[in-house]
Amino acid sequence: MGGPLRGSRWGSRGDRPLYSGCRVTPRVLVVGGGFAGWQVVKHLQGKGFEVVLLDRQPHHVFIPLLYQVAIGLMPPQVVARPLAKLCAPHTTFVQDPVTAIDLAHQQVHTTTQRLAYDFLVLAAGSVVRSPPAGTFGLQTLEQALALRDRLEQTPHGGTWVVVGGGATGVEMAGALAEWSRWHAQSLRILLVQSRDRLLPDLPAPLATATIRHLQRLGVELRLGTTVQVADPHTAILNGDRLPCTGIIWTAGLVGTPLAYTPAVETVFKQRLAVRPTLQLSDWDNVYAIGDLAAAKVRDRSAYLTGVAPEALQQGVHVARNLQRHRRGLVPQPFTYWDKGRLAVIGGYGAIGKIGPVSLTGFGPWLLWFAVHGWYLPGFANRAKALGQWLWVYLLRRKP
Ligand SMILES: Cc1cc2nc3c(=O)[nH]c(=O)nc-3n(C[C@H](O)[C@H](O)[C@H](O)COP(=O)(O)OP(=O)(O)OC[C@H]3O[C@@H](n4cnc5c(N)ncnc54)[C@H](O)[C@@H]3O)c2cc1C
The missing domain is CATH 3.50.50.60 (FAD/NAD(P)-binding domain)
Known part of the structure; x- marks a missing residue:
């Protein structure tokens, strides 16, 4: 993995400078403002980077509650927060789908422009592979x-x-x-x-x-x-x-396909191959995180499954690694802290696995609502969600 990063203003690996441009402040482009990408943006604010966030949609969407939007339990505005508002004033937000990534020239192409970067963070999530026409999906608002x-x-x-x-x-x-x-x-x-x-x-x-x-x-x-x-x-x-x-x-989630020049290696479920530090295999200044990346569990024996806590932790980790680059230090390997899994299965039932313990019934159901209420961004959204849940599940009223 190479020694300490030295040699250029923002560090290097061997004889390849990580940042060789003329910008005094390194520019970080983040592709995707979901769970992973938003954490990078948030944790780089005020840290001496010029950060540009690109997303094809105007909102940061809290995907785990989308099924509640679909059944009319949750108003859509509770799960979607405008990225432009979240980003201001520290980060530039560009709502434009990324169409191609030119790794050799350090440029990202959107439908309307090309943006140069010093560091690139790919966090474009996953998509259902070839869903048949006319079927319904559950990944976007x-x-x-x-x-x-x-x-x-x-x-x-x-x-x-x-x-x-x-x-x-x-x-x-x-x-x-x-x-x-x-x-x-x-x-x-x-x-x-x-x-x-x-x-x-x-x-x-x-x-x-x-x-x-x-x-x-x-x-x-x-x-x-x-x-x-x-x-x-x-x-x-x-x-x-x-x-x-x-x-x-x-069925059939795969890493969001983007056009890379030159081509990059994809592995498990068409996700991008990454090193333990979450850098792309061949590119020191490019990171991939969240559902798009094929990151591995602690002992590196298996791939992570693709859930929100993995994306959140990877986003924070990459923000820290980028700060290490600035200080001329080597990036650190990512270690996932698995706090467990929970899934609601209808009515007042849920299942969960926390460490070696498997849970079923009302206990994990309550925990699911507590955890998702806690992680839902924005105080007003949390209050609205709690109000809806109490109305429907405690007072047993129709939403
Ligand atoms: C229905 C559903 C329910 C889920 N429930 C849970 C749950 O209860 N608990 C849990 O932990 N996990 C759950 N997950 C998984 C969790 O949502 C994902 O692991 C998490 O969203 C991954 O975060 P991410 O940042 O990698 O991707 P995302 O959150 O999907 O964000 C990707 C972002 O990239 C943007 N993007 C994509 N392509 C482009 C492009 N070409 N140009 C610009 N922007 C682009 C998207 O618009 C999006 O904003 C669920 C997933 C689904 C689909």
Whole structure:
């Protein structure tokens, strides 16, 4: 990994200066203002860098609550905060999709301009790989609102198909069951998973508990089933056609594809290969973090799974490493502090894994709401979210 960074104003590795431009203040471009990118911006404020944040959307979105927006439980403004307002006055925010990254010339291309950088932080998250046309997604505010609108038009006795048995699919299937209870609708909900078990990232007993809970809520499970989509109202499950109101596609997350020159190495789930320091394999002044990066767990034996705490911690770590570059020090390897996993599975049920302990039922459910309420940015948003949750879950009123 090389010795201490010396040789240029902002450090070097061997004979390759990390910063060789004429700017007195090094410019950091951050691509993506989600969980990871926003932490970099926040922790570089007032630290002697010129920081420019690029995002294709105007908001920082708190993705874990999008399913609550989709079922009409949470107003959209609670989960989306305007990046321009968050960035001012220290950071420049540019709302423009990044179209290409020229690593050789240290430039990022957007649809309207080229921006030069001294350091680049790639934090563009993940996308669902080739979702079939006409299906609903759950990664952006627009997608959640489109789903909410469609749900509101669901005819009595409609059928919804949720594809993907990871945490998002499970969460969404449970949420649809809640939605049908609130609206006294007899909705048919199918959760379809190509593998023979749910929640492959979590211990098997938690998957079993989840199956039991979802079945109690009336969700039909189709494990070991492949899905094709004939049209937005026809799913084909293992060859059988199923007419439905809508299909929610959560399966197959991969790192957001961006065009790099020269090409960069991608590994696990098309994420970018990074060193333990989170720098790209071949580029000392380029970092990749969050869902876009294939970072590894503490003993480097496996890849991190792609959850918000990983992105948050990586963002803070990279901000620290950039400050080390400025001081001529070597960047430090990233170590993830795993505080555990939690997932709501409908009604008052949740599952969780904290250290070696697996949790199911109301305890992890309460913890999920406490943790997500705590991490939701902005005091006013937290207050609004708490108000909604108390109204619906304590007073048992319709949202
Ligand atoms: C429905 C759902 C529920 C989830 N629930 C949980 C949960 O309960 N707990 C948990 O820990 N994790 C959860 N996750 C995972 C968590 O949301 C991600 O791990 C986290 O968002 C990753 O952060 P990130 O900064 O890497 O990416 P993101 O937060 O996705 O941010 C990426 C940013 O990059 C921007 N971007 C993308 N492409 C471009 C481009 N070409 N140009 C400019 N900008 C671009 C996007 O607009 C976005 O703002 C959930 C994920 C989903 C999809």
